[in-house]
Amino acid sequence: MGRNMHLADTVGFFKAWLIDPRRVAAIVPSGRALASLITSEISARTGPVIELGPGTGVFTRALIERGVAQENLALIEYDATFAARLERRFERAHTVCMDAARLKKAELFEGMQAGAVISGLPLLSMPPRKVMAILDGVFARLRSDGALYQFTYGPNCPIPRALLDRLGLKALRIGHTFANVPPASVYRIVRRPPRYEAVRLVQGTQPSAVDAVDRERDRHA
Secondary structure: OOHHHHHHHHHHHHHHHOOOHHHHHHOOOHHHHHHHOOOOOOOHHOEEEEEOOOOOHHHHHHHHHOOOOHEEEEEEEEEEEHHHHHHHOOOOOOEOOOOOHHHOOOOOOOOOOOOEEEOOOOOOHHHHHHHHHHHHHHHHEEEOOOOOEEEEEEOOOOOHHHHHHHOOEEEEEEEEEOOOOOOOEEEEEEOOOOOHHHHHHHHHHOOOOHHHHHHHHHOOO
């Protein structure tokens, strides 16, 4: 990427942050080190890949460098300016300007399920109900062996344990990079093995995970 393009992306990202800091969460685009880390387990063999919140396309370029064909990329971007820029830069990718919480209703890859989802969404700044809607859509679109890769600037997984349990998911940190502004960690989130299903169903009879997370936040407010 040329210096002028990088500068334009940085300025555009900063302007988007000024307009809505809770949605953008960072003042500059993610760096190459984080892009390399979050795509490290993905290759051409992964199959279709969905990217949530691609922004300026830093992770998108890393995916293409890993061998993922543009035709096998679905870029879900809420910001219309970013979406238009992505459409120009990655002409063969499928760019959709929409809220990631509506992912379950999107028509992607002619019904074929994805092998991975890469997320640049600021989950920590979102209400629990929206996070649950995003996760529900993600795992409806993923193959049984597929994974969601989510980065965070925080010290722990950005998806609360209550939500992971509710949806029968587990998270594992696959790495951390200080060579990003700010430093970031990446988590791989997958479905739990079938033996956990009975536990999840029992939990489903208890007060909802969203309510539990809301109560936890209230206690620390």
